Amino acid sequence: MNGTAPMPLPAFVYDALPMRVVFGNGSLDRLPEEIDRLGLRRVLVLCTPEQQNLAGQAAELIGPRAAGTLAQARMHVPVETVADAAAEAERLDADGYLAVGGGSTIGLGKALALKFGAPVVAVPTTYAGSEMTPIWGLTENAQKRTGRDPAVLPRSVVYDPDLTLTLPPEVSATSGLNALAHAVEALYAPDGSPVIAAMAEQGVRDLAAALPALVADPRDRGARAAALQGAWLCGACLGATTMGLHHKLCHALGGTLDLPHAQTHAVVLPHVAAFNLPAAPQAEAALSRALDTDDPSAALAALADTVGAPRRLSQLGVSAADLPRIVEAVLANPYSNPRPVGRADLEQLLTGAL
Missing domain, CATH: 1.20.1090.10 (Dehydroquinate synthase-like - alpha domain)
Structure with missing residues (x-):
């Protein structure tokens, strides 16, 4: 056989993350089945103040499974915001979190998952990518620290391009x-x-x-x-x-x-x-x-x-x-x-x- 020998491949380790992705226009309507698939009954819906309307729409879709909505997510996930959200999650006896928005909201969901171990379902509305990682970040005294923990990886991610049409x-x-x-x-x-x-x-x-x-x-x-x-x-x-x-x-x-x-x-x-x-x-x-x-x-x-x-x-x-x-x-x-x-x-x- 003629031709040059192939270059040797470097050794590597690939650890596949357990990602479940629901992708497509109108996928938000499939949110109830994703919540049911995880057996969640008291979900705390998370968003920023600017995303309250969409979070309300998501809460309405999942009906009685929505235990409440918290519109306090902030950029860089300050520990004070996490403390307030944790108190609300405990008050509502939440068994899961629905993060509707961008990296700030998904980051807050991850912080709660890290603290309590309950699963996160993410509905991204930006291109941040945080929903695909087991990386968490918290900011305290103007210092941001990050870590990795499989517990914070969202269990289901619903990508609906229609939700990004109004993103400036x-x-x-x-x-x-x-x-x-x-x-x-x-x-x-x-x-x-x-x-x-x-x-x-x-x-x-x-x-x-x-x-x-x-x-x-x-x-x-x-x-x-x-x-x-x-x-x-x-x-x-x-x-x-x-x-x-x-x-x-x-x-x-x-x-x-x-x-x-x-x-x-x-x-x-x-x-x-x-x-x-x-x-x-x-x-x-x-x-x-x-x-x-x-x-x-x-x-x-x-x-x-x-x-x-x-x-x-x-x-x-x-x-x-x-x-x-x-x-x-x-x-x-x-x-x-x-x-x-x-x-x-x-x-x-x-x-x-x-």
């Missing part, structure tokens, strides 16, 4: 870039695998095509569905791999300075990609295919420009005086990354992002 273009753009960041980091994570690489590449491809289209026409149902599919794939990648410099920076910025989560990811992503990808050739090759480019970090920056996302930390209220605190926070705890990161690297990267 600017929120859609930053939420989608946040999801993209999950896949980018997964491609160079030390615990990646061929399965994760394939999901990450497709997720990036879906979002890169969908975001400009849905920003141009927010009612484009095809683009909305493609973006939600991409967010699902990218979120699943984040849930199965170790986070690196990008997420470390964003957690430090968000927790310390109370910055908006998705916008922070959108700003930081091209800068960290430019720093890391030269040390991660396989990740760079996958992103080059997904983005149809020879320069993935520049393509990510151009995509952010196209969809009107913020490009500078100064647009989020960060000043040069804030940067030393962020550098110290990132250096305080070790994390995996494809290339070493020192103080000078962080200072240069953050100054460039500022």
